[in-house]
Structure formats: C-alpha cells, structure tokens
Amino acid sequence: MTTTSRIVALAKEIEANTIKLDEYLEKNDLPRPSFDADAPLMYQLPPDIAAAQEALNAALDELWWLNQGPIQTIVAKSFATSVGLRTILRYNLQSLVPLDTGATFQELADKTGLPVKKLTRLLRHGMTDHLFRESEPGFVKHTAATKALAVIPLLAPWSLMGMSEVGPAKMHMVDAVAKWPESEELEHAGFCLANNTSKQMFDFFEENPERMNRFKDAMSFLQTFPGLQTSYVLEAFDWAALGKGLIVDVGGSHGLVSQDIARQFPSLTFIVQDLPNVIEDAKSKVPAELADRVSFMAHDMFTEQPVHGAEVYYFRWIFHDWSDKYCIRILRSLIPALKPGARIMFSERCLEPPCTLPLRQERWNRDSDITMFAMSNSQERDQDDWEKLLRAADPRFTLDEVKRLPDAKLDLIITRWEGSA
Structure with a gap:
C-alpha cells in the first residue's frame, strides 16, 4: 500500500485551508489578499477561519523548509543571521551531538561550559527553524540541516x-x-x-x-554550490575552436577552472595568474598530468599584462569585487598585450533586465548585488552596465555575447578586442 508523502500531505492541507479562507472572503464580499497598496492591512476573521489561516501558515512554513532541503536551509538561516545557527556554530554543536544517538541539553552544557538553562533556550529557538529537534523533553537530536553541518566541513x-x-x-x-x-x-x-x-x-x-x-x-x-560548478564554463563556449590557443586565467587562484578546461581540451595551454603567495601554493598542487599545459605566474592585475598574444584572457568572479573605477584599470592594463580579435571573458552575473524575472529569482540577483555593495562598495552588473564599463575603459572593447545556461548562477560574458596590432 502506497503511503502519502509528507510534502503531498502538506500540499493538500494547504489547498484545503486556502479554499476555506478564500470562500469565506468571497462569501463576505471581502477583498482577496494582494500586494497592492490598497489591499487590506488586516482581516478580522472568526475563530474557525482564523484557525484555518494559522494551519495554512504552519503548513506553508513546513513545506517551504522541506522543499529547500538541508543545505539551502542552512544557507537561508545564514543570511538571516539566525540566533539558533549562530549558537550551534559558535560552540561547534553539530559535532558535539552524536549523529546516531543525540545528546541531552545537560551533556551539551557540560561540554560547552554554558549554563544549561541558557543553552536550552538558545537551542529551542533554533529548533523552530529545524536546526536540531527535541525528540523528547531534554534530548537533542540532529535534523537533516544540522547533519549537513556535521558531514560537510566547509558548510x-x-x-x-x-x-x-x-x-x-x-x-x-x-x-x-x-x-x-x-x-x-x-x-x-x-x-x-x-x-x-x-x-x-x-x-x-x-x-x-x-x-x-x-x-x-x-x-x-x-564553488561546489549548485549552479556554480566549472562544468558550466565548459558548456558555454566552443573551446575546441581555439585550436592550440593560449588562455590566461587572470586572478585564477589555484587554476581549478583552467585545469578542468585543460582536461577536456588537450590542445589548449593555460597560464594562471594571481598574487605571489597564492601562486607559490598553487604550483605545488597542480596535477602532474597537466603540469606541461597549466603553468602559474605571479601578477598584479592592476599592472600591465605581461603575457602577449593570448586567445583568451579569462576572469572568474573578479569584477564583481570591484567598482567601475578599478575594473576600468584592470581592463586598460590588458590593452598592451591584446592582439586583434582577442577575447576577454568574464564568468560573472549579467543581471536580467528589471521586471522580467519571478520575484524569487530576482531576489538572488539583488541579494548578490547588495552583498557586493556591502562588502566592497562594488556591484553585480546588467548588460547595460557591462557595455558602459567596456566603453569607459576603451571603445575598442566590444561585447560579443552573453551566454546564459539553464540553472547556472554565473553567465559567460564574451568580449572582443577590436583594436589593431
């Protein structure tokens, strides 16, 4: 006999309570909920309809978290500066609670040195966001979200x-x-x-x-997050068409993108550039089978580019760290090295035009932009921003194409140098 899954049961509960609420509003000639400025600010509902509304809220909340999955739950609570999550990470509780058996509040208090009453209050708050659960009074066990913290070290x-x-x-x-x-x-x-x-x-x-x-x-x-894998870079451009070309990976850190492309396209060679301390570490970690085609060079991207005549100068998630003033300096530092037709490629966000995306997708764009604004007074850019930036650096930079792939969080922005030799 097939049992109904929890997410289906919640969906049915949501449907039933939504219909009950909507029928009440229609019967009483009340306006439906909306985001319009003239929408009701509050409804005065009778007890049975208020109970249906609360049940609807509870089911929506649970289904939202289940649909997110454990890693997305942690991501969402990180950006929300969750008290519960901060408590867990501050005291490494994801490691102190055994995955199979759990622990009591008192055992965790003994291990952390926190008063048991205060620790209990903090964790019970976190449990309302599915961060641990109290399987029985006084006993803490993992949820999928806190297990993810325990088994994925970089999370x-x-x-x-x-x-x-x-x-x-x-x-x-x-x-x-x-x-x-x-x-x-x-x-x-x-x-x-x-x-x-x-x-x-x-x-x-x-x-x-x-x-x-x-x-x-x-x-x-x-780099491991869904939509940010380097495989999208391989799919977004015809790398084989470059033949035996040279690619310069500017600000490429340990050259992971270059290495992935090199594995798939053995005729290409790569120079990965970054600051000296990064390069010294990266040199020792390049796989032996790629050492003859992936080399490393210390270089400050704000100074003149020393590698002349490459087919591609590639930047992955570099320009969103810098305001236009500094991006212009980076682009101009390339010019003496560029041959006619050379490509400058950016793995970056090219934000979609406003009012074109569903609000949830728009939120990813705006969260990314505001994060860069807050951290380094920089920005994510839309196509108009990219074109203005390129023109400001030099009119001979032209935007050829913006390659968007389904599910990818970064686009491939392909620019060409139209200057003469």
Whole structure:
C-alpha cells in the first residue's frame, strides 16, 4: 500500500485551508489578499477561519523548509543571521551531538561550559527553524540541516561568513552610502564601518588570518554550490575552436577552472595568474598530468599584462569585487598585450533586465548585488552596465555575447578586442 508523502500531505492541507479562507472572503464580499497598496492591512476573521489561516501558515512554513532541503536551509538561516545557527556554530554543536544517538541539553552544557538553562533556550529557538529537534523533553537530536553541518566541513565556515561578515556589513551599508555617497573606494563600504577599519576587506582579512582562512574556506564551499560548478564554463563556449590557443586565467587562484578546461581540451595551454603567495601554493598542487599545459605566474592585475598574444584572457568572479573605477584599470592594463580579435571573458552575473524575472529569482540577483555593495562598495552588473564599463575603459572593447545556461548562477560574458596590432 502506497503511503502519502509528507510534502503531498502538506500540499493538500494547504489547498484545503486556502479554499476555506478564500470562500469565506468571497462569501463576505471581502477583498482577496494582494500586494497592492490598497489591499487590506488586516482581516478580522472568526475563530474557525482564523484557525484555518494559522494551519495554512504552519503548513506553508513546513513545506517551504522541506522543499529547500538541508543545505539551502542552512544557507537561508545564514543570511538571516539566525540566533539558533549562530549558537550551534559558535560552540561547534553539530559535532558535539552524536549523529546516531543525540545528546541531552545537560551533556551539551557540560561540554560547552554554558549554563544549561541558557543553552536550552538558545537551542529551542533554533529548533523552530529545524536546526536540531527535541525528540523528547531534554534530548537533542540532529535534523537533516544540522547533519549537513556535521558531514560537510566547509558548510560551517560558509555559514559563519554569512553571519559574521556579510550580515554586519549589510546592516552598516546604508550608513556607508550616507557617509560616502559618491565614493567608489573599497574602504568606503558597510564592511569597513562594521569593523571600524579604514582598510578595504581584503587588506583587513590579511591582518586577521583566522578570518581570512574562514573567507577562503567559504569561497571553496561556494564553488561546489549548485549552479556554480566549472562544468558550466565548459558548456558555454566552443573551446575546441581555439585550436592550440593560449588562455590566461587572470586572478585564477589555484587554476581549478583552467585545469578542468585543460582536461577536456588537450590542445589548449593555460597560464594562471594571481598574487605571489597564492601562486607559490598553487604550483605545488597542480596535477602532474597537466603540469606541461597549466603553468602559474605571479601578477598584479592592476599592472600591465605581461603575457602577449593570448586567445583568451579569462576572469572568474573578479569584477564583481570591484567598482567601475578599478575594473576600468584592470581592463586598460590588458590593452598592451591584446592582439586583434582577442577575447576577454568574464564568468560573472549579467543581471536580467528589471521586471522580467519571478520575484524569487530576482531576489538572488539583488541579494548578490547588495552583498557586493556591502562588502566592497562594488556591484553585480546588467548588460547595460557591462557595455558602459567596456566603453569607459576603451571603445575598442566590444561585447560579443552573453551566454546564459539553464540553472547556472554565473553567465559567460564574451568580449572582443577590436583594436589593431
């Protein structure tokens, strides 16, 4: 006998209570809920309809979390600066609660040194967001979300990055705009006010190694996130058409994208550029079978590009870290090295035009843009922004194509240099 799944049962409950609420509004000639400015601000509902509305809210909430899945639950609560999640990560509770047996509040209090009453209050708040569950009074067991924290090591630093760095920066972003309304400088970001520093984010992290390591771990986790896999870069362009071409991966860190392309297209060669300390570490980690085609070079992207005549100069998630002023400097530093027809490619967001996406998809774009605004006074860009940026750097940069792939979180923005030799 087939049993009804929880998500189907919730969907049916949502339908039944929605119909009950809607029929009441129609019968009593009341306007339906909407986001219009003239919509009712509050309904005075009789007890049975109010109960149906509350049951509808509860079912919607549970179905929303189930549909998100455990990793997306953690992601959502990271950006919401969840008290429960912060408590768990601050005391590493995802590791202190055994996956198979669970633990009592008292056992966790003994391990963390927290008063049991306060720890219990904090965790019970987190449990309302499906972060642990109280299987019986006084006993803590994992949910899928907290298990994900325990078994995916990089998920925790990513979550802490969201709560400890991004969240406070966003809270101070409006103050930063008020203080420096016309500035394009990185040190005039909400991040700087949140940390009471005159240094831009990357320089600040260099002086705080623990936070820098957390940032690096968070970025490593982000590379594995659905929609950000390097496979999308391989699909978005005809790399084979470049023949035996040379690709320069500017700001490419350990060259993971270049290595993935190199595996699929053995006629191509790659030079990965980044700052000296990154390059020294990367050199020792390149697979032996790729060492003859993937090399590394220390280079500051704000200085003149030393590799001349490459087919492609590739940037992955670099330009969204910088305001237009600095992106123009990066582009102009390439010009002496460019041959006619050379491509400059960006794996970045090219935001869709406003009023074209469902609101949930639009939220991803706007969250990304505001995060960059808050952290480094930079931005995500739409096609018009990209075209203006290229023209400001040099009119000989032309935007050839924006390749969008289904489910990809980054687009491939393909630019060509139309200058002469």
